[in-house]
Amino acid sequence: xxxxxxxxxxxxxxxDDAKFAGDLDGVLSRARxxxxxxxxxVGSDLTSSRHAVALAQEHEWIYAAVGxxxxxxxxxxxxxxxxxxxxxxxxxxxxxxEIGLDLHYNFSPPEKQEEVFRRQLEIAxxxxxxxxxxxxxxxxxxxxxxxxxxxxPGVVFHCFSGDAGIAExxxxxxxxxxxxxxxxYPKNGKLREVVRMxxxxxxxxxxxxxxxPPQPWRGKRNEPGYLPAVVDEIxxxxxxxxxxxxxxxxxxxxxxxxxxxxx
Ligand SMILES: [Zn+2]
Ligand SMILES: [Zn+2]
Numbered sequence: 001x002x003x004x005x006x007x008x009x010x011x012x013x014x015x016d017d018a019k020f021a022g023d024l025d026g027v028l029s030r031a032r033x034x035x036x037x038x039x040x041x042v043g044s045d046l047t048s049s050r051h052a053v054a055l056a057q058e059h060e061w062i063y064a065a066v067g068x069x070x071x072x073x074x075x076x077x078x079x080x081x082x083x084x085x086x087x088x089x090x091x092x093x094x095x096x097x098e099i100g101l102d103l104h105y106n107f108s109p110p111e112k113q114e115e116v117f118r119r120q121l122e123i124a125x126x127x128x129x130x131x132x133x134x135x136x137x138x139x140x141x142x143x144x145x146x147x148x149x150x151x152x153p154g155v156v157f158h159c160f161s162g163d164a165g166i167a168e169x170x171x172x173x174x175x176x177x178x179x180x181x182x183x184x185y186p187k188n189g190k191l192r193e194v195v196r197m198x199x200x201x202x203x204x205x206x207x208x209x210x211x212x213p214p215q216p217w218r219g220k221r222n223e224p225g226y227l228p229a230v231v232d233e234i235x236x237x238x239x240x241x242x243x244x245x246x247x248x249x250x251x252x253x254x255x256x257x258x259x260x261x262x263x
Contacts, residue, residue, distance in 0.1 A: 004035035006246040008231060009253045010224040012098070012132065012158045012178055012206035015041045015062070016051035019210040019221050028059070030225035035246070037061060038259055039224055042098050042132060042158075044069035046083045056092035063259060065095040065132055073108035073116035081123070088127055094257040096124035097132025098158060101145075104137040114145065121149040130154030130256060132178075139166045146173075154256050159208055160194065167194045171202065176256060178206040181222060184215040184233045192237050200238065200248040204256070205230055 010031070020027055031039065041056060042065045043049025049066035056064040066087045068076055087093060099120045101113050108116075124131045130153050135142040139162045146155065157170060158178035170177065177198055183191050195203070205227055207213075213222035214229035228242075234249075235242045253259070 006035035007037050008035050008205055008246045009038040009250050010036050010207050010227055011040050011204040011253050012042050013039050013209050016048045017210050027223045034225040034228050036224045036227055045072040046080050049087055053087050063094045064092050065097045067097045067099045069098055070100055070102040070113040071107040073113045076116055095132050096129045098134040100134035101138035101142050102136040125151050133157045176202050178204050180206045180208050181212040181214040195237050201252045203249050204253045205249050
């Protein structure tokens with residue numbers, strides 16, 4: 001295998017997922033070979049947030065985000081907040097997420113999703129952590145709610161799925177854009193149009209693994225080692241070299257998440 005010379009950051013991975021339980025060491029070494037030198041492991045409820053923090057404590061190049069996904073909003077209990085706050089006090093935690101609204105699946109009732117989303121935006125603001133937003137079929141609603149929390153240190157829409165108009169609004173507010181495997185899907189001309197207009201320094205690379213693998217691996221489990229396929233597609237869409245895509249997005253993400261470099 002050719003060892004990549006790129007240095008890229010996977011800003012959104014679910015390494016705690018059961019699909020990685022059997023071969024996480026292999027997944028991590030393939031990530032390093034592909035040039036992924038930082039991974040942010042993102043929680044979706046208290047249990048997975050704990051797992052994310054444990055992984056970050058075990059591997060110095062992995063960081064964690066903690067939070068409750070809109071799918072899991074209905075399962076929140078008073079002790080969830082104490083547990084997450086305690087986790088967030090660990091230095092390996094660099095963001096609060098993923099949080100937001102998912103009006104596509106509505107696994108939790110929309111009112112509950114909003115309540116839990118607002119609660120977490122408040123806590124993140126209090127703790128001074130940037131937030132990782134999950135927005136599925138809820139662009140307008142999400143933007144409306146975020147208006148009430150102007151003091152957040154940073155906002156990234158992970159797996160951005162809005163159109164050019166929504167992107168313009170996010171840009172104007174200083175938000176960032178997580179771009180992953182969906183950019184490589186033949187039918188996703190809308191996202192390629194958005195990426196064409198975005199400044200590279202507002203884009204973060206992400207896999208959202210084990211979900212959303214790039215085109216060559218569709219139907220399979222995604223993993224951080226596939227991230228160069230996203231770099232190549234951004235490079236093609238924007239007409240800049242993969243090295244520029246890697247360098248610019250890495251610098252932007254390291255600054256946003258305040259990643260301490262201890263290489
Ligand atoms: Zn998500
Ligand atoms: Zn995710």
